[in-house]
Structure formats: C-alpha cells, structure tokens
Amino acid sequence: MNPNREGDGWSALADGTRRAIVSRLADGPQAVGQLAAGLPVSRSAVSQHLKVLKDAGLVSERAAGTRRVYRLNPTAVAALRDQLDTFWQRALASYVEVAGQATEESP
Amino acid sequence: MNPNREGDGWSALADGTRRAIVSRLADGPQAVGQLAAGLPVSRSAVSQHLKVLKDAGLVSERAAGTRRVYRLNPTAVAALRDQLDTFWQRALASYVEVAGQATEESP
DNA sequence: CTTCTCGGTTAGGATTCACTAACGGTTAGC
DNA sequence: GCTAACCGTTAGTGAATCCTAACCGAGAAG
Numbered sequence A, B: 001m002n003p004n005r006e007g008d009g010w011s012a013l014a015d016g017t018r019r020a021i022v023s024r025l026a027d028g029p030q031a032v033g034q035l036a037a038g039l040p041v042s043r044s045a046v047s048q049h050l051k052v053l054k055d056a057g058l059v060s061e062r063a064a065g066t067r068r069v070y071r072l073n074p075t076a077v078a079a080l081r082d083q084l085d086t087f088w089q090r091a092l093a094s095y096v097e098v099a100g101q102a103t104e105e106s107p
Numbered sequence C: 001c002t003t004c005t006c007g008g009t010t011a012g013g014a015t016t017c018a019c020t021a022a023c024g025g026t027t028a029g030c
Numbered sequence D: 001g002c003t004a005a006c007c008g009t010t011a012g013t014g015a016a017t018c019c020t021a022a023c024c025g026a027g028a029a030g
Helices: A008-014 A016-026 A032-037 A043-055 A074-102 B007-014 B016-026 B032-037 B043-055 B074-101
Strands: A059-064 A067-072 B059-064 B067-072
Touching: A008 A016, A008 A043, A008 A074, A008 B007, A016 A032, A016 A043, A016 A067, A016 B074, A032 A043, A032 A067, A043 A059, A043 A067, A067 B074, A074 B016, A074 B067, A074 B074, B007 B016, B007 B043, B007 B074, B016 B032, B016 B043, B016 B067, B032 B043, B032 B067, B043 B059, B043 B067
Parallel strands: none
Antiparallel strands: A059 A067, B059 B067
C-alpha cells in the first residue's frame, strides 16, 4: 500500500505517457482501445496508467456497453493548479518582501 | 542530457520531499542547512533534491559567502500552472460540447 | 597555520516504477 | 449455444530513483 494520498496527483502526472493520456482525455472522453491506438504503448500499459489516474482522482470511469469510457476530472486538475498557484503567489510575496527592504511599499 | 525537458518539472514535483522543499522555498530563500534542519532527511538528500530542482529550472542558486542560498523560480512554477490550466480549459470545453448535445440545462 | 563549519560528490543498497506477455471474464452478434 | 471483440488483472523483468554513509574542498575564526 502506498499511502501517498496527497502526492497521488503529482506522481500520476510525473509520467510522460500519463500526461499524454490526460492531454487526450482533455479533448474528450475516450475508451481504452482508442487511447492505446494513438499511443506507442500496449493496451495493458494504458489500462494500468488509467488505474493510476483513476486512483489519483484525475479521471473517472463509466461503463458503456462492453467498453469503458474514461473522462478527465476538471476538479482534480483545478486542485493541482491551485496548489501550484499558491506556490507562485507565495514566491511573489517573498520577492515583494525582499524588494520592500530597499524601498517602501506602495499602495 | 535528459530528453524530458518539459517533463522535468513534473517529475521534479513528483517527490514529496521535493515538494516540501519547494513549499519552504516559496516562503523565502534558504540555504541547504536551513532546509535540512526542517526536514526529516539528511543534508545529502536535500542537496541532491536541490540539484534535481535546479536542473528542472524550478530553483536558482546564489552563492553567499560559504553557504549557498536557493530560491524558487516563479516563472517555472507559472509555466507548469499554465499547462495544467490548459488541460482544465480543454476539459471544460469538451464538457460544453457534450452538454450541448443534451436538451436539459440547469443553472 | 590550524581548526571548524558548511556544502557537494560518490558508492552502495533497498525500494518503486513502467512495460510486455499471458490469462480470464464480459458483452454483442450469428 | 458459440464465436469474436473488448477490457481488466496478474506475474515477471529491467531500469530508474531515493536514501544513508563516508570522503573531500572551500571559507571563516582562533
């Protein structure tokens, strides 16, 4: 068991193949065969990557007959984006703090 | 050279220790000893992580006497954030496309 | 000059990860 | 009932990764 609950999203996006899957799913829902046909890996690899992404909450699965359609979860993507945005804003704030040492702050 | 030029940032953020380093650097520049003192890993590990982050362009290093101060690079963080934002917007666009197919629409 | 602290580098081990290959289960169509 | 297509799962291998421990170089203080 890998208790990387918060880090799941980041480690899921660490792999290039998974980012490619996410990029394709961002354009619209697709099945496993569709994704594997456009990627240089086998179906098993795509299925495992989708499992990782689903476990991270980045994609959701829906059964459509005999094939399963996966679609991207915008909320999870937005959560990671917000976390990155927080880092960015804090970094800017620290820069302002350093800059404020030279001159006074302006309204 | 690492052929994962764009993916460097993502794989750099995949590790929890590196994210902790990034989080601390977001609050202000720090030296290696400072970071290692607040983290449950040794100085060597912190130095290696900083090398990975520097190679990914996420942090920049500046010599201050005998100790080196690392600081976060907001531009690289913003680049990753924008990429995530692109995924988010595309996913929303595909949702709108699917929603347009249905006749029901609720506020 | 000597000593002390700080930082980077290397070697080594243990863990984790990504991929292929083979199998079983489920649904659509004859 | 039977065939065909599609999908998920389980070994198993090879590579990448993260960590500690030990060594060495560079400045500051005495």
